[in-house]
Amino acid sequence: MGGILVYALHDDEGNFNNNSLGAISEAAKLAGELGTEAAALVVGEVADDAAAGLGAYGAAKVYRAKSVPEGLAQPIVDAMAKVISDEGFSYALFGGGLLGFEIGAGLTARLDAGVTMEVTAVKAEDGKLVAERPVLQDSAVVDVGYAGEPGIIIGRLNAFDVNEGGSGTAEVVDVDVEQSKWSGKARMVTRGESRGEDVNIEDAEILVGGGRGLGEKDKFKLAEDLAEALGGAVAATRAVVDAGWYPYSTQIGQTGKTVAPKLYLAAGISGAIQHKVGMQNSEAILAVNKDPNAPIFEFCDLGIVGDLHKILPKLTEAVQAKKGG
Numbered sequence: 001m002g003g004i005l006v007y008a009l010h011d012d013e014g015n016f017n018n019n020s021l022g023a024i025s026e027a028a029k030l031a032g033e034l035g036t037e038a039a040a041l042v043v044g045e046v047a048d049d050a051a052a053g054l055g056a057y058g059a060a061k062v063y064r065a066k067s068v069p070e071g072l073a074q075p076i077v078d079a080m081a082k083v084i085s086d087e088g089f090s091y092a093l094f095g096g097g098l099l100g101f102e103i104g105a106g107l108t109a110r111l112d113a114g115v116t117m118e119v120t121a122v123k124a125e126d127g128k129l130v131a132e133r134p135v136l137q138d139s140a141v142v143d144v145g146y147a148g149e150p151g152i153i154i155g156r157l158n159a160f161d162v163n164e165g166g167s168g169t170a171e172v173v174d175v176d177v178e179q180s181k182w183s184g185k186a187r188m189v190t191r192g193e194s195r196g197e198d199v200n201i202e203d204a205e206i207l208v209g210g211g212r213g214l215g216e217k218d219k220f221k222l223a224e225d226l227a228e229a230l231g232g233a234v235a236a237t238r239a240v241v242d243a244g245w246y247p248y249s250t251q252i253g254q255t256g257k258t259v260a261p262k263l264y265l266a267a268g269i270s271g272a273i274q275h276k277v278g279m280q281n282s283e284a285i286l287a288v289n290k291d292p293n294a295p296i297f298e299f300c301d302l303g304i305v306g307d308l309h310k311i312l313p314k315l316t317e318a319v320q321a322k323k324g325g
């Protein structure tokens with residue numbers, strides 16, 4: 001039985017993405033149940049201590065491909081495929097996110113493997129991994145096993161909890177990766193997604209989600225003011241992100257991020273299924289919408305029917321007054 005290999009994405013400052021840390025933690029837990037090891041693959045000039053530090057999340061080994069650039073899928077597929085083939089890994093686990101999906105799909109094709117996407121949980125059964133995947137608009141969950149090896153498992157964004165319960169230091173192994181001739185055809189011009197302090201919607205306890213009902217780009221100020229008063233962050237629907245009203249990194253939903261804050265306040269959001277899947281696990285959902293028949297009212301905890309342009313400033317004022325008082 002081979003181990004479980006996780007791809008660990010990092011930003012330009014060398015910080016590992018939470019989603020990847022969750023995938024390493026999950027792989028470590030599952031490897032323990034299978035009696036094997038979890039390992040991570042990092043690319044680029046990751047410092048020794050940063051790579052070894054992934055041991056804190058349960059990685060026994062970290063393979064480092066220094067010559068492979070971060071952020072482009074195909075060169076990382078080359079690196080993952082090499083390590084899996086050379087070291088005999090039985091599974092590759094990805095935390096999800098756009099890059100995880102792209103690398104996972106490429107790796108599946110490259111290794112002629114089986115793949116499950118949008119996985120929300122993984123369990124060990126009879127010495128093998130079984131992925132759980134919601135289907136039929138999340139109304140049912142199916143178990144997906146693997147007939148052969150390696151099995152590729154791509155999690156839904158943030159499906160796996162980060163757990164710093166590992167031994168502390170992973171062994172770092174440098175690997176040389178020969179890139180496929182097509183891998184160099186795309187070039188990274190700039191890494192556009194904001195990370196860290198500026199956009200931190202995945203960790204925010206309170207989110208104010210803005211939708212097309214805001215009416216125009218500048219009206220996002222209403223959502224920002226309310227989020228600031230509440231000590232939260234601003235999220236968005238795909239409709240407004242596509243319209244260029246707010247950054248892509250704040251998009252919640254099927255093709256965006258999955259969040260589970262204590263409070264999700266949906267302002268001018270209709271509640272389309274593709275948005276719902278990204279925020280339905282919020283502890284409390286409050287919706288402001290002028291249409292009493294908007295789908296969001298079918299699954300929110302508290303709904304206000306009315307014009308958000310009047311309601312949001314009043315809510316902001318009320319929160320500020322309460323804080324002041």
Ligand SMILES: Cc1cc2nc3c(=O)[nH]c(=O)nc-3n(C[C@H](O)[C@H](O)[C@H](O)COP(=O)(O)OP(=O)(O)OC[C@H]3O[C@@H](n4cnc5c(N)ncnc54)[C@H](O)[C@@H]3O)c2cc1C
Pocket residue numbers: 210211212213214236237238239240251252253254255256257267268269270271272273274275278288289290291294306307308309
């Ligand atoms: C393959 C695929 C993937 C997708 N992925 C995503 C995804 O990841 N995330 C996502 O969000 N969407 C996604 N979508 C798009 C999704 O189907 C919806 O189109 C989108 O979520 C709608 O965004 P919205 O709620 O902002 O806009 P709308 O659906 O246009 O809703 C605007 C709402 O604002 C209300 N409103 C208008 N004016 C006011 C006012 N003055 N006061 C109060 N309320 C007002 C309206 O009543 C309406 O309910 C995807 C679609 C597809 C096909």
